[in-house]
Amino acid sequence: MSPKWNSDYYIALECKDLQANAMAIDSTGNFVLLAGRRFLALRNLDIIDSNIDSVVQKFPRQSKYEVGAAEWNPTNYHKELCVISSNQRLEVLTWRMDELIQTFSVRAHTRVITDLNWHKFDPNLLASCSVDTFIHLWDLRDSRRPTLSLSAIAEASQVRWNKVSSHLLATSHEGDIKIWDQRKGTAPVQYISAHLSKIHGLDWSPTSESYICSSSQDHTVKFFDTTNPRRAECILPTTAPVWRARYTPFGNGLVTAVVPQLRRGENSLLLWNTANRATPMHTFVGHRDVVLEFEWRKQRPGDTDFQLVTWSKDQTLLVWRIEPFIQKLCGYEPVESKDSNEIYGAENLRFFKKTSPRVQPLQQEFSLLNVLIPNLIILKMDPVARNVLVKATINNFIVVLKVSFPSAYPHGVPPGFEVIKEGSNVNESIIIQLLQMLKHLAQQRVSKNRTCLEPCLRQMVTTLEQLSSDTENNRIYNRPYLEPSSLFAGYNDAYIPFPRTSGAKFCSVGMLVCFGRHVNPRRLSMKIDIAPRGLSSTPRALSALENIYSKRNDDYMTVSGFYYQRQRSRVKHNYSKFTKAVVHIYDVLGLFFVNRQLAEEYILDGDVGTICKHNAAASAVVGRWDLVQAWTLAELVAGPEQADEENSWNNHPFGNKLMESLIGHYAIQHDIQMAAMLCCIFGKEHDIFTRKASLKSLLSPVSEGSPYHTIPPADIVADGWVLPMLRTTRSTSLDNLTIECTIKLHHAPIKIIPNSLYEYYKLAYADTLHRWGLIYHRTEVLKYMCKTPETHKGVEFISDCKDCMKPAKFGNCSSCKKVTLKCIVCHLSVRGSANACVLCGHAGHTKCLKWWLSLSDVCLTGCGCKCLVQTAGMFTP
Known part of the structure; x- marks a missing residue:
């Protein structure tokens, strides 16, 4: 729960006619620039006056384009320079002797500039990005052309220089992040697939060159370590798209600004502690519209209060005081300050404490x-x-x-x-x-x-x-x-989705389960154009429905009433009756190719010819003449039992191809029963070999698919079929699937390349037999698996390599040869005695963990696990 205090701020500017979109604060913290299509305005934040308009200087700007971004030079060497972007142009402005003058402008982008950022250490270096997919680096000493142009292929929306390293910068492209090193040419040195939606903001850590956070349209803020970019270090979920997320200049703090849907909802900024992301530490409440920009004002010598400056679409500039007790919530211990009168001056401090300019x-x-x-x-x-x-x-x-x-x-x-x-x-x-x-x-x-x-x-x-x-x-x-x-x-109702009122689902044994509402639902007396599913979509829709329903009490129906399926009918008496939804289960086995009678009659023991002849007869009994033809063809291809190796079917010009075609044909037709039987009959144990199945062989001969798919293609499986993964795999990626196969024809070895999809057919058919209760037949099918399941040998703890994420049993990873484990206390590689928590998985040196757990019973990483207590309880009978 957040602490109890009132927000402490004062209104520095409230001017409706500015219509400014961008805000920037200079390196001294004295001046704030507000830029829009009609005006550029400067406000001296050191002058606190009740007449705010008297301390604001406006400079007319005649342009048909809005200002996209604005920023002051962050160094003291060129602190008088600022830059704004307008369409495809960068305008460099100079603030000198109470005048804001355009020094020069540069243009190289062919589309709208989306963001710009000064270098943190070089006063002459500036980066800009655009919809034209280019990132240009400018040296203001020679502004005729960019000193370096980086091509990103996709539209670039954000660009940020690293706050620690002078050579690194990051850019965002839809949901992806690219890291560039200006010393290493025009190719990115790192690529991060961060979000599923567009990234609105980037910010580097002020203390580490490898940590970066991104805020996105997908309602999340993610933190990445660029040395291990495969997955986010942590994720901060929010209730709305996040416009900006930036680190605080103190402690472990982070400030986020969200964009509520339809611009209705919370316009507040939230202050988080990145080490404790359960709830925000503080909420800045004061703006009446969306916050467009916020920046930190430079702290004065001897002052313990940081200041946050925010600019909103309501055209109000607010300055917030971040007092020491708020800083402590973010893990920062401020140094004792001087007397407040020395810092602000007695007059300014008295004005700051007045309530007249505040918006409560x-x-x-x-x-x-x-x-x-x-x-x-x-x-x-x-x-x-x-x-x-x-x-x-x-x-x-x-x-x-x-x-x-x-x-x-x-x-x-x-x-x-x-x-x-x-x-x-x-x-x-x-x-x-x-x-x-x-x-x-x-x-x-x-x-x-x-x-x-x-x-x-x-x-x-x-x-x-x-x-x-x-x-x-x-x-x-x-x-x-x-x-x-x-x-x-x-x-x-505001916190849970609207219920599904009807649905249908097939299962792999020929059953169809359906449910729905009562056949005679109550009709409303008024027609409305909002679908029931819209009840939970927006507050506006919910409000509209409430207003309509409230006009007739007899026809009134709340969202809660909809959940409880309460139906009212007006007949002779005004009474209520309760109806129950009925679940219907249909036997639709006739719609599928799998057949239980065939499953009971099919055999797998004997020579190939006998098996095919028996199974063809069984198919004829149930009227499956297509299967009769297939089994007869298989019998002919297999040849007589006494045939020698040279005349065997696999040496026939069409033998291998024919069997592959038959299996592929029945798989495409969703006849998993026939495909699995053919896979079982034409393969048996002989010489053992291990193959790493390539992606192409995994997808053929059934279909071709995207290399990014991590499950079998959808067109090879009927609706409702679930094809389980082999138990020897450790993930759901087909790239990691290793097949250990033993194959032999009944009378000669064969040369068919094993295909992992054949294993899926067998497993899926075995699952169907289990659902039918045909346990013996299921066991017969499982005998023809390429590898039998390993026997359980007990509990074994295996760590994953922090670099390549592959399982490693020893101190060094067998794949990448790097040290597997890093201590959570000293952050050094673990080479000797180590311990790990079996619940949260965090580990380290035995001595380090012993020292830490002697001080606290909570895991050092901040995951909240009480390692000693909960682990002991786990093994207590």
Whole structure:
């Protein structure tokens, strides 16, 4: 739960006519630049004045293009220089003697510039990226052309220089990250497949040259170590697309800015501790629209308070003070500061402590409250006294509710709710249940530092409507009016998806399972153009449905009511009845090629000719004349039993190809039974060999597929079929599949190259036989597997190499020859005595772990595992 404090900020600028999209702070922390299509504005943050307009300088800018990005030179050598991007052009500006003058402009991109970034150490070096897929490096001493151009093939949206190494920079391309070294030509030195959606922001760690974080449209922030880029070090999930994520200049902090869907929702910034990602450490509440940009202001000597400057689409510039106790939550211990009067000056400090320029979070919530909630009247809203008085009238229920907000609200502290009995006509039981619901919902919201007034008021109306309807219905049936199971269902609708109301699924033994709603669902009296699945898609859709449903109480249906399949019909009496969904199971074996009777009659023992003849006769009994022809053809190809090796079927010009074609044909037709039988009959144990199956051989002869697929192609498997992996594999990738096969014709060795798909056919058919209860027949099929399952030898712990991620039993990996294990305490390679937690898997030197566990019982990595206690409990009988 987040700590309890009020946000501490002051309004540095509020100017609607700027229409600025970009913001930047100079290296001294004194000036902030706001850039838009019509104006460039400069604000001196060191001057705190009640008349804000008097300390803002505006410079007209005549351009038909918006400003995409802006940035000051981060070094003291050229601290007067700043640069902005406009369409395909970079404009370099100089701030001198209270004038902002364009020095020169450069152009090399052919499409819109998406981002720019100054070099952290070289005052003359600048990087820009564009939709044209190029990243240009500029030396301002010779601005005629880029000093280096990097081609990335895909559109580049972000570019960032490393904060530690002077040669590295990173760029983002949709969901991928590329790392470049300007010393090593025009090819990237590292490639990271980071996200499934577009990356909006990149930021390098200020303390390590190999750590980088990325924020994306997929609602996540991911942290990567560029020395091991195959997987993210950790992932921070959020509730909305993340626009920016940047490290703090202190401790282990990270600040994120999200973009709520349809620009409705939370506009706050969140402060996280990267070592404890369970919940944000602090929420910056104050802006009334999406935060476009935020940067850290340079700290003054002797000052312990960092300052965060934010610019929002509401055209408000806010300066936030990050006090020492907030810094401690991010693992940073600030040094004691000088007297505040020495740092800010007495006059400025007195002004900073005034409340006149502040926008209080509660006042903002009141201003955004929807006062047109159906059946609800706002009687009073007092931001000074911090309370709200409302009145809800639903049928014969009247409730007057007072909501009181503590000073720490909404940071972990919920408001207080009180039903005013004067003016209310509900009994004590309903009051208790209503207050219980409101407290529970409010606690859920404030635990995430979210406001809760409007959700609570809407849920109060929904609950009263349900209670009123239940009271009337139960009065007719003379039973208690309340159903505890559905009382709190409404307010949970915002957190769970809408249910699936119908569906069908085949299984591999010829069964079809179907379910659906009642055949006569209740019809609404009004037509609406929002599909039921849209109920959980957006708050706007939910609100629209609530407004429509509330117009007719008889036809009213909450989302919770939809879950419980409650159907009402208006006949002679207004009563309610409950219907149950029925699950239907159909035998559709006739639609599939697999046949249980054939499974019982097929044989696998004997010579090939006898087997084929017997199986052809069995196929004729069930009317499968295509199988009769196939078995007869197989018998002819196999030849007589007394044939010598030279006349065997595998030496026939069409022998091998014919059998491969037959197996492939029945696999494509989804006749897994026939494909598996042919695979079993024409192969048996002889000489053992081990082959590494190539990707091409794995996909042929059935179909060709993408090399990125990690499961068998979909067109070779019928709907509902599950082809299990061989038990000898350690992952789901076919690239790691090793086949140990023993093959022999009944009367001569064969030369068919083993194909892993043949093993899948056998396993799938064996699974079907097991589902039918034909255990003996299943065992016969499994005898023809290329490799029998290994016997279980007990528990064995094997670590994976941290570099190549392959299993390694010894100190050095047998594949990459590197040291397998790194200590979580000293971060050195483990070559001697080591221990590992069997629950979380973290390991290290025995001495290091002993020292750490003598100080704390929690794992050092921050995973939360209590290694000694939980491991001991794991083996306790």
